[in-house]
Amino acid sequence: MYNASPDAYKQMMAQDSVGDIDKPADAVTLTFFGQNVVTSTGAMWKKHRKIAAPAFNQETYADVWNVTASLYHQMQSSEAWKAGDVINFPAFNRFTTRMALLVIAACGFDMRIGWEESPSYPGLHSTIDQVIVTVSSNLLIRIVAPEWVLSIPSAAMRTIKVAYADLRQYLTAEISSKRADVQKRKAVGGMTESTDRNVFGRLVAASEAEGSAGLDESELMGNLFIFLFAGHETTAHTLVVTLALLAVHPEEQERIYRHVSDVVGDREPTFQDFSDLNPVLHAFSEAMRLYPPAYVQIRSPTADVVIQYNDVDRPEITHDVFVAKGTMMCMDQVGLNRNPRMFPQPDEFIPSRWDGKTTDDLLPFSFGPRVCLGKKFALVEAVCFLTHLLRDWRVEIDLSGFASFQDWRAEHLYPTMGVTLKTGDVPLRMVKRSRC
Numbered sequence: 001m002y003n004a005s006p007d008a009y010k011q012m013m014a015q016d017s018v019g020d021i022d023k024p025a026d027a028v029t030l031t032f033f034g035q036n037v038v039t040s041t042g043a044m045w046k047k048h049r050k051i052a053a054p055a056f057n058q059e060t061y062a063d064v065w066n067v068t069a070s071l072y073h074q075m076q077s078s079e080a081w082k083a084g085d086v087i088n089f090p091a092f093n094r095f096t097t098r099m100a101l102l103v104i105a106a107c108g109f110d111m112r113i114g115w116e117e118s119p120s121y122p123g124l125h126s127t128i129d130q131v132i133v134t135v136s137s138n139l140l141i142r143i144v145a146p147e148w149v150l151s152i153p154s155a156a157m158r159t160i161k162v163a164y165a166d167l168r169q170y171l172t173a174e175i176s177s178k179r180a181d182v183q184k185r186k187a188v189g190g191m192t193e194s195t196d197r198n199v200f201g202r203l204v205a206a207s208e209a210e211g212s213a214g215l216d217e218s219e220l221m222g223n224l225f226i227f228l229f230a231g232h233e234t235t236a237h238t239l240v241v242t243l244a245l246l247a248v249h250p251e252e253q254e255r256i257y258r259h260v261s262d263v264v265g266d267r268e269p270t271f272q273d274f275s276d277l278n279p280v281l282h283a284f285s286e287a288m289r290l291y292p293p294a295y296v297q298i299r300s301p302t303a304d305v306v307i308q309y310n311d312v313d314r315p316e317i318t319h320d321v322f323v324a325k326g327t328m329m330c331m332d333q334v335g336l337n338r339n340p341r342m343f344p345q346p347d348e349f350i351p352s353r354w355d356g357k358t359t360d361d362l363l364p365f366s367f368g369p370r371v372c373l374g375k376k377f378a379l380v381e382a383v384c385f386l387t388h389l390l391r392d393w394r395v396e397i398d399l400s401g402f403a404s405f406q407d408w409r410a411e412h413l414y415p416t417m418g419v420t421l422k423t424g425d426v427p428l429r430m431v432k433r434s435r436c
């Protein structure tokens with residue numbers, strides 16, 4: 001059964017894993033490093049969520065802002081950004097991917113890698129940032145292909161196989177070093193460090209706990225992997241799409257620029273500004289509505305359920321839909337987010353449609369008890385990055401060779417559906433604003 005009704009989606013997801021709706025076990029595929037908070041169901045999911053959730057707090061979000069801002073400034077000082085006042089980037093998504101990866105590495109794992117650094121670790125075949133990018137950009141092969149496919153003697157398969165082995169080796173070494181660190185502090189009765197409270201610290205500590213509250217080694221590994229992956233791909237793609245859509249809607253971009261200038265003037269934007277930067281947030285939300293990265297959620301009722309929806313022509317009338325136990329439900333995020341009943345002119349980029357709405361209305365992050373754990377993390381990172389960039393640069397696209405924006409969009413913003421929904425390389429032109 002396909003669902004593109006936001007009302008029905010909210011009703012179903014409100015019961016997700018706590019009522020009569022659950023993830024069907026055979027629809028879950030990201031378990032090759034071990035069960036984790038995304039893949040597990042029932043009591044196991046509750047345990048994983050309880051362990052990881054406290055790591056997502058105001059202290060973390062302030063860190064996300066500061067790390068993103070610092071990486072932005074480092075990026076600005078790098079060679080690629082010194083090419084002049086007008087710079088053409090053939091694949092701007094590489095910048096947003098690197099940004100999002102380094103932010104989750106720093107704020108989730110305390111791996112503080114500079115913009116131009118590529119740390120290598122003993123025994124790994126490439127630098128750790130390359131390893132993570134190779135692993136996450138080849139997830140689909142890993143999911144759909146049987147294990148033996150990785151042994152096919154081809155350079156591509158070897159690269160993937162080696163990257164997976166390297167990531168496992170790296171995470172194992174990081175776990176040992178974190179454990180040794182915590183033990184040392186405990187032995188001298190020392191205080192816990194703030195890094196013990198980030199998601200990595202909490203997961204490692206939980207792996208030391210005994211009984212049903214603890215994580216076994218495979219669950220620990222599974223969660224570390226999922227946070228690295230979920231924590232960067234989705235944000236990176238939405239960021240580049242936001243910039244491309246603002247490039248073809250210069251009036252929206254100018255509105256944001258004026259707002260940012262009014263709020264922060266010439267000073268450095270800070271985390272305290274976050275709640276005053278709604279136009280930036282709304283541009284990101286609107287891009288995510290049009291291109292929802294997690295484009296489908298599969299659910300199945302564990303008992304017969306009844307869903308209500310309002311009549312299309314007479315919304316005051318409610319209909320019941322009976323959904324039998326075991327029905328496979330495909331929650332279609334593209335359909336939900338382009339449903340004209342909730343989003344008039346659904347295919348248009350209209351950031352102001354989010355004015356007066358709350359982030360509960362942002363269905364691309366899901367809804368209910370299993371709403372995305374990294375939602376605010378992603379929003380803070382996005383608002384910080386976009387605020388800095390759009391204040392310093394005007395973003396444009398090069399339409400030469402294209403009859404219209406539609407043609408450009410069909411070529412460069414064509415979504416492909418792999419593990420997440422993403423586009424190919426997005427070429428963008430940056431034109432320096434006079435204040436920098």
Ligand code: HEM
Binds near residue numbers: 292
């Ligand atoms: C634009 C960015 C993001 C989008 C659109 C997004 C979207 C989603 C969606 C739709 C789900 C529900 C999936 C399902 O139930 O089948 C989800 C779950 C999750 N996300 Fe995100 N996500 C984003 C960023 C992040 C970040 C930055 C992190 C971590 C730092 C993260 C961590 C998680 C986790 C751990 C879950 C599982 C929650 C649970 O099942 O209890 N996400 N995300």
